[in-house]
Amino acid sequence: MRKSFYEYLMTERNPNSHDEIAEFANNAFFDQSFPKHTDNFAEISKYLEENAGYLPTMTIFDDVWQRYLAYLD
Template identity: 90%
Template sequence: MRKSFYEYLMTERNPNSHDEIAEFANNAFFDQSFPKHTDNFDEISKYLEENAGYLPSLTIFDDAWQKYLAYLN
């Protein structure tokens, strides 16, 4: 079974890092409503646009998504 985006994102967590993706992962960890079980780009993107005030730019999500796709392959 393929890992969800959230499962991948949690591998990027690092509370001591100022890397944008690590900060995204750290904040997503504390987001109780984050769609944890999906690998659907549009579903996650829509959620982030509407609910993730902690994400300063969706470009960070796009970069994390590209790393996720590379991770899957």
């Protein structure tokens, strides 16, 4: 079974890093409402735009999404 985006994002966690992707992953870990079981770009993007004040720019999400797609290949 294919990993959800959230499952992939959790591989980027690093509580000791100030890298923007690691910080995104760290914050998403604590976000109880994050859509954890989907791989749908539109659903995740909409959620982040409306609810993720911890994400300073959607470009970070776009970068991680591209890594996720490469991981799935």
